[in-house]
Amino acid sequence: MQQVEISLHSPFTSKTVSESQNRSLLLQFLLAEILSAVGAINRDEPQEKIFSEPVLLFPFAWSRSIGSLNKIEEHAKLLSFAFPKQEENALSFIHSVLQLEEKISGEDLLTKEEMTNEFRKLYIQLDPFLLSCCKSETLLLFLLLNREKIDALASPENLSSLIARMLPKGIESLATIICREYKNRGFTALCEEIDEILGEHV
Structure with missing residues (x-):
């Protein structure tokens, strides 16, 4: 069985x-x-x-x-x-x-x-x-949205270091990667909102 x-x-x-x-x-x-x-x-x-x-x-x-x-x-x-x-x-x-x-x-x-x-x-x-x-746009966005809590739990450097290791081209490429992946899934309308979120958390 x-x-x-x-x-x-x-x-x-x-x-x-x-x-x-x-x-x-x-x-x-x-x-x-x-x-x-x-x-x-x-x-x-x-x-x-x-x-x-x-x-x-x-x-x-x-x-x-x-x-x-x-x-x-x-x-x-x-x-x-x-x-x-x-x-x-x-x-x-x-x-x-x-x-x-x-x-x-x-x-x-x-x-x-x-x-x-x-x-x-x-x-x-x-x-x-x-x-x-590291290529998951939803995970990257989740990490950024919870940055304050993660920094408080681990250390202010921890998440920055993690994202830097996840993104070979550096944290500056974060917005491009997240928006590109959401566009590929048909969520183009979310990109403006995502840019605002990234502006607050990056």
Whole structure:
């Protein structure tokens, strides 16, 4: 009997996630949850917003609030399918996620600084995957739109360095690349808005 894949949060399967745009979106989902978790930590929100105990009665507990780290785990399990040439990095990332879940579930409470540092490590571990999607206009735009949050989590130099490595012709070529790719997909009308966004964030 064929095993059925059950995903609570990811729109992808192990078969569909390897498509170019889906690989990029998977990374954006992971980044969004990392930033969401850090935001919850900074706002002193309940731990359930960051990590909640696994749902044991699926699908009956579908309405239960799920923490960002739970979602990160689900997305992380697809990394090796999305990036088969980076299986070792994918396994290392999921291992770090599971270790963090154990730490949060443990008796010794982590401080805000310790929690933030753990999510910072997860962000840094995504670096090789981000570089693999250097031609994704949606990922580049996502990174720019979240620049302040990423700078606060990592360092002001981190994102600039990442984008510089993603773009061989330098950050000056960013607007051209993003607009060109959106035009190729038929979203020409968005270019003016994109130029305004880039003007604010580059």
